[in-house]
Structures are given as structure tokens and as C-alpha cells.
Amino acid sequence: MQNLLHNLNDEQLAAVTLPAQSALILAGAGSGKTRVLTTRIAWLIQTGQVSPSGILAVTFTNKAAKEMMTRLSAMMPINTRGMWIGTFHGLCNRLLRTHYRDAALPQTFQILDSQDQLSAIKRLLKANNVDDEKFPPKEVMYFINGAKDQGLRADKIEPYNADERKKVELYQMYDDQCQREGVVDFAELLLRTYELLSRNQPLRQHYQQRFQHILVDEFQDTNDLQYKWLKLLAGHGEGGGGALFAVGDDDQSIYAFRGANVGNMIAFEREFHVKNLIKLEQNYRSHGHILDAANVLIANNSKRLGKNLRTDAGHGEQVRVYEATSDLGEAQWIIEETKNLIADGASRSEIAVLYRSNAQSRVIEHALFSAGIPYHVYGGLRYFQRAEVKHLISYLQLMDNPHNDSAFMRVVNFPTRGIGARTIENLQGASSQYGVSLYAAVPYMTGKGGTSLAGFVKLIESARFESQQMALPELVRLVLEASGLLTHYQTEKEGADRIENLEQMVSAATQFVAEEGYGHGAPAHLGPQSQAQAGAAIVNQDGVEILDADAPLATVMSPLSAFLSHASLEAGDNQATAGQQAVQMMTVHSAKGLEFNNVFITGLEEGLFPHESSSREEGGVEEERRLMYVAITRARQRLYLCFAQTRMLHGQTRYNMKSRFFDELPEDALKWLSAKSQPHWFANKKTAWDEAPMLGSDNAIAQKMQQKSSGWRIGESVEHAKFGEGVIVNIEGSGANARAQINFGSAGMKVLDLSIAKLERLAR
DNA sequence: ATACTGAAGCTTTTT
């Protein structure tokens, strides 16, 4: 126990050893948050305050859950079994599998990922002749998910106009469709569990009593439903239950756009009468100048719980700032500095290039590629999202639950087996006429289409029959071949990678079976035997039998069902070339939680970062500032900020002002690298890089002429007495008639007569 | 059934 608490600072120690009451830990970036969380769990168990089964630890990502598990098992070799550590969705899946009857779900219910959900909605709209111009599928999906994230069913929504009434109706129809097909979307996992526990008192009480300590990571990212879910499990308002230990950082709340509500932190403090608010402000990551920059910047936000990071490390180097003439110039500068860093002995994987939006990566990628510097771009398609893998999964899904129409549609004619659009249309007609799934509607079909459909059904049925006694990996192999997927890609020119991905599914299945504790060679279809065998059967005082979802997943669902949930809930890595010594490129969002010795934050321009769409939303700019705060605090030793005067975006050249965030950073922490009189495109010193975007266009040359005659240049920074700082976006006319279109940022876009307007040339 | 072609979209993302 002594070693456990050893090396914790006073704040951390206080947090770890809090009494069993609700607590809010404000954990700054790099303050040892995960350490506190895991040590808290270990301390609770080792001091005998709780047994492992009394612990519920909730995270947002599988990665975070895994990390917690790993650290815990390093702390206490034996005791991790019985603890519930997982994501909101993973835990809900487990609960719903165990109590599927009470939750009114089929035992083999399947999970739709966002892709599947969207296509399910498209199908719904089409089947009901809904005008998808007026009700775009994405918007409908957004509406449904938004409602679910707030815990609202369709019948609880009061529509305020006709369009909304239609959306509510579609929401209800969508839920009915899902229920018919035996599928649930991500939000549904949460909502269904919440409703199950609300409605079923014995069940609720059982889990409330069981989980004496509920710990939540990244609490600032919880949405309304997740907070309600936590309150329910913690027995809030029911006189007791578990102690909720919430760890989060309001300054790092960057997911409002997907429903996260920072207000949950304040609500939690109030509703749980939190006496123990502990701030972890000691930072173990960044040098002083970097931390100063972060602190001063975030102080510009009004809605904060309040926190100031400090470090024992020295000031370190100043933050280096570079103004490039173009996005290409910016990329070129990043290459130069990266080379310098590598020459200084920096590891490539300790260099991160961050950007606000994915579109920015391409220019930088190109430059890194040309310079021969290995790089790795985060984001993009995950393993289980790849088309060929999804196809294979669809076959497996149909074998486990043939009523999954999304899966049916995906593979009924892939590889092609002569089932055309007309046949499908007829089938859909039969399906809605008889109110059954597409699969179940096949027997109603006659003629040639009916025959080929029957052939498809036979394929699924016989694969299921043949695989009855097979272990999961063999089953996957069987389907791979029986489906014709393998042959299909073998004949395709570019199919080699896809075949490799498909083959990997067999190993993924092997690995899964081993890790999840399924007996070696256990038949993939073997369901949870009897309820009595699964976990301990508990009878409460009302005589209701409760099955605790304690047992390993193996006893609650078949290997195949489990594997399919795994594929939906854990999309897998997106990095094909992991482990390579490469420069790390990613959006600021995906950098959250990571740290690097050297960090570039790129594209620091008004409109890009802060993003233009943020100014339209309430609190949008504050969220962008938190995003910038996250970006800055990723850096340990060196931080580079850069921006470009001109940038190609959506096929158009844009002239942006430098980001307002520069004005919010402490001057003495910054070192401006670009000279005050930065050469523009016309200056003698110019590179091919900088020149490139202006060449090859008569229009560009004509503009140059005009610019010359007026004495002003596009892209130039100016200051106006009334409108403040701005950037010249365009110049029309010449001489006395010259007029300039100027972007004054928050003051808006103005067209000014250059012979009249008093403009100051602004040197940066 | 496949291949091309035009139009739309385009901030951030995990489950």
C-alpha cells in the first residue's frame, strides 16, 4: 500500500484517498489523471473498502479502458477479474445481453455502426416515399441521435412545426424498424439500458447495491443521457447507492458538437452536493513557456470552473511562430524544422503535426513525402469499416440474425448472383406487405427473382448448418469461401489488399476467442447455455430472479454474437503502418490525450482555427479556444505555431487573417520567426513553393498589375481606424478607382475605396 | 452489370 501512494503529489494523494462520497476531480492536462483514477481503484480494493466486483469504471474509448486495465493489473496482479471497466457502450452491451428479455431484445440483437444506421435511415425514407431533399438522411439521423442522447423517445418530443412533426414520426418509424430487425444503434445501447434499469426496480437496486464505487473518466464529455445513466446507477435520488468519482477537465471539453455537455460538471457538483472538489494543477508534461501560453490563452474563456497549471520544469524554449505566405510555404517550413529536429536527434514519432481539419493534411503530406520523411496520418478507415470486411461481417450477421435487413441488403447481391434492382424492389414490397424482414419475405417471391433469392437464403442456411459444430475461426473461414467473397476479390485487379484484410478476419477471430475466454474450439453458435449456468442466479426479496451480468461474456452470448458486437464496438486500428518511426499527423481532436516532445500547430488563421462555423454557434469560439488549449498542452518541449497568408481551400484561394489566438498568447513566451517585413509574392526572395499558387492563371497576372498600380497587394494585412485589423482579399479597378475588398474578421467583410479609406499597412 | 459522369458536399469523432 505504501508503494501505491508513494510518489503521488498532495493533490493526487488527496484525490486517491477521498472518503466514499461523490467527488469531482478537475484534472488539468498532463496532471496524472489516469494515474489518480487507477490508483484510486487499487487503493479502495487494497484497503478492503470494496471488493473488485464493487467497482464500475467508465470510459469513452476502448483505448482508455484498456489502458486502465493494463495499469491496474500492473498494480495488483490478481484482482482485476470481476471489475467492470469499459466504455459506456461496452458496458451497456453487456447488460443488455444479460437481460435481453427484460430489455425486449432478441438474444442475438446486433449493433449498427454509424454507417449502418445511415443506410437503415435511407432505406426507411425510400420505403416510405419521403422526399430526401426535404429530409436529408443525415439530418434525420442527427435528429434521432440528438433526441436519444438526451434520453428522449419519439413520443416524448413536442414538435414545434410540421417539419419537426415529420421527423418525430420518422424517428418512431426508425425505432420500429430497428426493433423488427433486431438491431440497435449506438445511442440505443445507452437509452435501452437506461430504460431497462429505470423500469425494473429489482434489477436497478441490484446493480446500485453492487457498484459501490463508480468512476468516470473524461466526465466533461458526457452527454445528457450518459449523465442520467450514471445518476441512475449511483442511486441518485433514491437514497444512496454508489459513490460517483468523476474526473474531468472543463477546459478540455471539445465535443459539444456530438452532444457532450460540460454543464454536467456543474450539475454534478450541485446535485450530488459535492464537498470534495479537488484540482490537479501540477503539470508533469510541458515546459514553462508552453504552459504559460496555455494558461494565458484559456483565461480568455468566461465559463470556467477555474484552474491554472504549474510546472517545476524550467521555462524551456520559447514557442516558435512562423508566418508563411502560402499553405505550401507553411508545409515547406514544417519540413525544414522537422529536418532540424531530426538532425538534433529527435525521434520522428516524437514530432506531431496538428491541424484543425483533415483537409489541411494533404499539402503537408505531400511535402513530407517529397522530402522523404516517413509520416503517419491518424484517422481514416478503421479495419472493421473497410468495405470487404463489412461484407464478410454482413454474412456472419445474417447467420446469427437473418432479420438484419442492413446486412441482407449489403450482401444479397455481392458478389453478384443475378439479383437485380427490380427483384429487390419486389422483395421490399413483400416485406412491408407482410410486415416481415427481407429474409423472411423471400418465400413469398415467385418467378426468376424468387429463385435466385431462394438460392441466397439457401447459401446462408447451409453455411449455418455446416458450421454448427465449428469454432469461430473455422466458421469465418467457411463463410469466406462459401460466400464467394474470396473468389470475387481474387479475380479483381486490385483485390490483393482486400484478400489480405479478409484473411486477417480469421486471425482476428482466433485472437478474439482466446482473449475473451471462450473454451478452445467452442462452437461459434453455442449460445449461453441455460440462464442458471450463466453467472450467479440471484433471487431478490420479491422472488424475482435476477441474473447478474457478472459472468464472462462467454456465458451470456455465443462466440459469434460476441465477435460481432466486438466488430461494431471496437472498430479496430486505422494504422496499417503502426510502430514505424514516423512523424505523426492528426487533427487536434484526435490528439487529445496524447503527448509529444515536439508539436506543430498549423493553419492558425481566422476561419480555419477558430473555424468559421464556430462563430455562428453559441459558445463556439470558446470551444475553439479549448481546442487550441488542448493542442498547446500536447507539447512537452517544443511548440511551433504557424499560419499562411493565402491558402487553397475547397478549390478556392483564401486570404485569411492570422488567428485571434495569437493576440491571446503571452508575448514573452513567443518567438516570431518571420521577419517584420515578410517578403510577399513580389519580393525578390521567393521560392518556387510560394510562387506556385499564383502562376498559370491570366487572372492572377491581371490582378498583380492592378495591385501594383494601387500600391496594395492581395493578402496584405491592414489596419482601419474603425474596423480594426484586416486582410485584403481582392482588389478591383486601378488608380483612383481602385477598391479593395477587405476581411476585417469579426467586423466583417468590407469593400473600401482605396483613394478614400485610410488604411495603415500592418507589419506582422 | 458494369463503367462512366456529373453533382453535391466539405469541421471536429467515438461508440
Next chain:
DNA sequence: GCTTCAGTAT
């Protein structure tokens, strides 16, 4: 400017 997708032409 580039990608994705739906719809049409062959």
C-alpha cells in the same frame, strides 16, 4: 480541389 455517391448510358 478532391472525394463520394447516385444516376445514367452502354
